[in-house]
Amino acid sequence: MNDRYSRQELFAPIGKEGQRRLGERHVLIIGAGALGTGNAEILVRAGVGKVTIVDRDYVDWSNLQRQQLYTEEDAIQRMPKAAVAAERLKKINSSIEIEAKIMDVTPVEIESLTEGIDLMIDASDNFDIRMIMNDISQKKQIPWIYGAVLGSYGISYAIIPGKTPCLSCLLETIPIGGATCDTVGVIAPAVQMVVTLQTAEALKWLTGNEEAMSGRLTSFDLWKNEYASIRVDKLKKEDCPSCGVRAQYPFLSASNLSRTAVLCGRDTVQIRPPKPQSLDLDALGESLSSLGLKVERNPYLLAFQPDHRRLVAFRDGRVLVHGTKDTAEARSLYHRYFG
Amino acid sequence: MKLSINGNTVEVPDNIRTVSELLQHFKLEQKVAVVERNREILEKKDHPTTEVRDGDVFEIVHFVGGG
Known part of the structure; x- marks a missing residue:
C-alpha cells in the first residue's frame, strides 16, 4: 500500500472513509474529448474504483490544443479516443479498473452502459445524447453531471433524480442550431473550469458528501470576467415528461433513433x-x-x-x-x- | 439604467422594459436561458411580462452544447 491518496485522505471531508467509498464506485464518462479527458484524468487520479469512458470518434490535430490525454502520434495514427484515453489512464493509475468503449451512444447502448453505474459524467458535445442521459438517469435513478463549454463560456449542473430538477425541466425546449455547435471555437481554460465544476461535484457525491453539493446551475465567462450561479430548485416540473409524476422517458424510445x-x-x-x-x-x-x-x-x-x-x-x-x-x-x- | 448582471455593473439602454427585451439586448433570445432577478428565479413564461428596473440584480445563465 503506497500513499497515493494521502493528500486526499488528509482533506477532512473526504478522509479515509470517503476514499474507501470512492474506491467502490463506478463512473461512466460519456465523451472522450476535452471535457471527457479532463474529467477522466482527475477521477482516475482520485481513485474512483472503476471508470468507463465512451467515445465514437478518433483523435484529430484540432483536438490537441485542449484534449489533455492525446499526443501528435495519436492524431497521425487517427487512434480512437476511447482506446487511447484508457491506455493513458491505466498508466496514470494501474490500481483501478478502466474500461474503453468505442461506440455511438443511442437509447439502445445506454441501457447496458449504465448497468451498475453510480454516476454519469456528461462530456458529450450535443443535446441528443444529453437528453438520452437525462432520461436514463431518471429511469434508473443514477445522478449525472451536465457540463458544456463554448468559446470562453462554460456551464455545469449536477442532476440528482428525485431531488433536483432534471435537464428537461430546465430547458423546456432543446437548444438547436448555432447555440450548440462549436463553430466559434473554444479555449482550454474554459474547458478546465467546467471540468473543475463537474469533478468537484462528482467527488462530493462519490465520497458520501451530498450535503456539500452546490445545487446550483453555474456558468462563467473567462473572457468577460463573469460568473453566475442560480438556485434552480423551483424549476422542477410536476408534469415533466422525463422526471414528473407520469414520466415516460421520451428520449429512450427507439423511434427517436x-x-x-x-x-x-x-x-x-x-x-x-x-x-x-x-x-x-x-x-x-x-x-x-x-x-x-x-x-x-x-x-x-x-x-x-x-x-x-x-x-x-x-x-x-x-x-x-x-x-x-x-x-x-x-x-x-x-x-x-x-x- | 444601471443593472448588476452576473456580478458586473452594466449600463443598458433605458428603453429596455422587460426581461425578454433584456435577453434580446444581449442576443440571448434564441438561446435557452435561466434568469434570476433580485434573487428570485423566473419561469420562462414570465420573461415577457417581468419588468426591468434601474438597480436590478440579474443572474443570467444560458445553455451551450460543446464539450
Missing part, C-alpha cells in the same frame, strides 16, 4: 449500420485496395478517400463521411462501399 447524424461543427456525417455488426476491416481493406483506393489502417479503424471525401469505417460498422453535411450524399457514398 436515426441512422445518420451530422456531427457538430465537424463537416462530417456519421452513418450507423441497420443493425449492430462487427466489420471485418482486413477483408474490407483488401476489397477497397483492389478497387485502386489507397487504404490507411490502424487496429480500430480504416480510412480511404473516394471522390474528395474521406470515409472512416469502425469495427462496430459505423462509418464517418468527412467533407460533407449532406446526409443524402453521405448515404449514397456509404451504400456504394458498404452495401
Whole structure:
C-alpha cells in the first residue's frame, strides 16, 4: 500500500472513509474529448474504483490544443479516443479498473452502459445524447453531471433524480442550431473550469458528501470576467415528461433513433449500420485496395478517400463521411462501399 | 439604467422594459436561458411580462452544447 491518496485522505471531508467509498464506485464518462479527458484524468487520479469512458470518434490535430490525454502520434495514427484515453489512464493509475468503449451512444447502448453505474459524467458535445442521459438517469435513478463549454463560456449542473430538477425541466425546449455547435471555437481554460465544476461535484457525491453539493446551475465567462450561479430548485416540473409524476422517458424510445447524424461543427456525417455488426476491416481493406483506393489502417479503424471525401469505417460498422453535411450524399457514398 | 448582471455593473439602454427585451439586448433570445432577478428565479413564461428596473440584480445563465 503506497500513499497515493494521502493528500486526499488528509482533506477532512473526504478522509479515509470517503476514499474507501470512492474506491467502490463506478463512473461512466460519456465523451472522450476535452471535457471527457479532463474529467477522466482527475477521477482516475482520485481513485474512483472503476471508470468507463465512451467515445465514437478518433483523435484529430484540432483536438490537441485542449484534449489533455492525446499526443501528435495519436492524431497521425487517427487512434480512437476511447482506446487511447484508457491506455493513458491505466498508466496514470494501474490500481483501478478502466474500461474503453468505442461506440455511438443511442437509447439502445445506454441501457447496458449504465448497468451498475453510480454516476454519469456528461462530456458529450450535443443535446441528443444529453437528453438520452437525462432520461436514463431518471429511469434508473443514477445522478449525472451536465457540463458544456463554448468559446470562453462554460456551464455545469449536477442532476440528482428525485431531488433536483432534471435537464428537461430546465430547458423546456432543446437548444438547436448555432447555440450548440462549436463553430466559434473554444479555449482550454474554459474547458478546465467546467471540468473543475463537474469533478468537484462528482467527488462530493462519490465520497458520501451530498450535503456539500452546490445545487446550483453555474456558468462563467473567462473572457468577460463573469460568473453566475442560480438556485434552480423551483424549476422542477410536476408534469415533466422525463422526471414528473407520469414520466415516460421520451428520449429512450427507439423511434427517436436515426441512422445518420451530422456531427457538430465537424463537416462530417456519421452513418450507423441497420443493425449492430462487427466489420471485418482486413477483408474490407483488401476489397477497397483492389478497387485502386489507397487504404490507411490502424487496429480500430480504416480510412480511404473516394471522390474528395474521406470515409472512416469502425469495427462496430459505423462509418464517418468527412467533407460533407449532406446526409443524402453521405448515404449514397456509404451504400456504394458498404452495401 | 444601471443593472448588476452576473456580478458586473452594466449600463443598458433605458428603453429596455422587460426581461425578454433584456435577453434580446444581449442576443440571448434564441438561446435557452435561466434568469434570476433580485434573487428570485423566473419561469420562462414570465420573461415577457417581468419588468426591468434601474438597480436590478440579474443572474443570467444560458445553455451551450460543446464539450
